[in-house]
Amino acid sequence: MTATEPPRSGAQAVDRAVFVLNCFQGGDPELSLSELAQRAGFPVSTTFRLAQALVRGRLLDQDPATDRYRIGHGLACLARPALSRLGLDAAAPHLYALAAGIKITVSLSVPDADEALTLFQARPPIHFCHNQIPQERRPLRASAVGHALLAHTTAADGALFDTVRRRGFAVEEIDSEEPIRAIAVPVLGPDKQVWGALGVQARAVRLDHDLVRAVIPAMHRIAVRIGPYFHTAAAGDGFGAA
Incomplete structure (x- = not known):
């Protein structure tokens, strides 16, 4: 000492x-x-x-x-029971299948206080680049995953969240040396309350509006498929009624 x-x-x-x-x-x-x-x-x-x-x-x-x-x-061994309890062990194969299908890294985020926390990433076997990796934490009110999480709660009001609810996904333009576009869709638990959000991001020149329209249906299908694995209470007390 x-x-x-x-x-x-x-x-x-x-x-x-x-x-x-x-x-x-x-x-x-x-x-x-x-x-x-x-x-x-x-x-x-x-x-x-x-x-x-x-x-x-x-x-x-x-x-x-x-x-x-x-x-x-x-x-990792110690974390495995928690991941199983959250439903990630059952959801992971679907997330990897989605990433392989759209050839972009897929992230699963959950609310943590006033931030969206990236809980899991599924990288594709090809066409991977570091622009696809989201920050570990993003502000709920200033990110695509955050807007997807908030849009289906009583805390969401205003034209921005009305737009997210109407079209079914959120978009974020991330300013960087190579402009990045991020999109996200909500994941609803068995109780129909928002549990998390699926997000993808890539260089804006690649994730253009045509590709966004192409991948959103696949993201929604996987979000619906993995939703039954999750319980809102595991993601944070009272978020769905915030």
Whole structure:
């Protein structure tokens, strides 16, 4: 323990370990020890102890060739019951089939406070590019997936949400070096309340209006097919009545 580090308790060590794991959110990154320490804001020595404990617990893996860390298979095993409870294990084959059919990555997002959280991504076997990967979190009121989630709740009013409900999907133009277009459709649970949203995005020159019209029916079919697997309560208390 360095002179600048406060005394450690069991609870503090757990909190720090969770903080280290959270550094791997988004994009499945591999991080060096120094990168991990920088993200976590901990001394390198502290980060090393925490990372090695997580490796021993199989929550992190360490590449023997590069010493870089990544999320471990043990964490996936722990997450499997939650994914099954949410319905993702049953829905995943349909999402991969949709991605292969339209040749664009398909994401499933759920509401989390005032944001849309990307819960799952199904990448196509061909025609994949990084422009198809959405940010992990997007504002509900400023994104296609957010508008699809909100449009069928009592929180939605105004011309924008009327348009989303009328045409059955939401559109977002994302400003970037290569302009990106995103579209999303709602996923309704067995109780007919919105549970999540299916979204796709790609370079606007590829996901043009003709392709949008072509893929929307397929997205709706899969949204209807996977809807019975989900329960609104699992996505967040009271969202459907927000």
